[in-house]
Amino acid sequence: MSKYNKFLIVSNSAKPTNIALLANSIDIETESKSRSELFHMDVDADAMVAYSMAGKQLTHNHTASEINLIAQRFPIFVFDVARGSCDPQQALDLGVRGIIYSDDQLDKLLTAFKVLSEGQLYYPRWLLSELVNEMLTRRIEQTNNSDSAFPHTSLTKQELNIVKLVAQGARNKEVAYQLNISAHTVKTHLSSIFRKTQARNRVELLRWSQQSNIVNYHPDFSIKSEA
Structure with a gap:
């Protein structure tokens, strides 16, 4: 599992964000990057993109397309997400590794950073449970289909x-x-x-x-x- 010690922050705001200060406090480097810089820079295996969703919604085609393009080059998570503006399932389908909401408390932010930097997904437990259940269901169906391919139960x-x-x-x-x-x-x-x-x-x-x-x-x- 890959680990990351640097966040490349993509934000519309020119001001330093809390995400940079908090990440630095747990020894994660941060760099602010424009979208243009991000698409033209070499891929850094130690870096993960932190994409600001302030004032954005994932249902907007431009936002979804941009996130998907970034996810093809870098691991990415989104932050400053307003409740209800980002469907976790859609985000995961686009390649987003985690969602941090704008009203999350500091301790939750630190937990999210640690989890993401360790290369793990940071999503609501209910979504991860659903994904595991789907995986188990598919495995059972595949096993059943495999068993039915050779009806051992009926023929010796x-x-x-x-x-x-x-x-x-x-x-x-x-x-x-x-x-x-x-x-x-x-x-x-x-x-x-x-x-x-x-x-x-x-x-x-x-x-x-x-x-x-x-x-x-x-x-x-x-x-x-x-x-």
């Missing part, structure tokens, strides 16, 4: 092996030879497979195997060559 490994061979065009005797089982056992397995997959014949079983992604199933046997 041996049945999957047989489906794989049948999908490759093997006949019962060839399947029996590859799996070291009798042709009669293959027929018994196929009856079970047809019932579980609701396939009425090999053509429908082939279609089912394609839809179920069985072609990517790795069988637990080695293909034997005919003597």
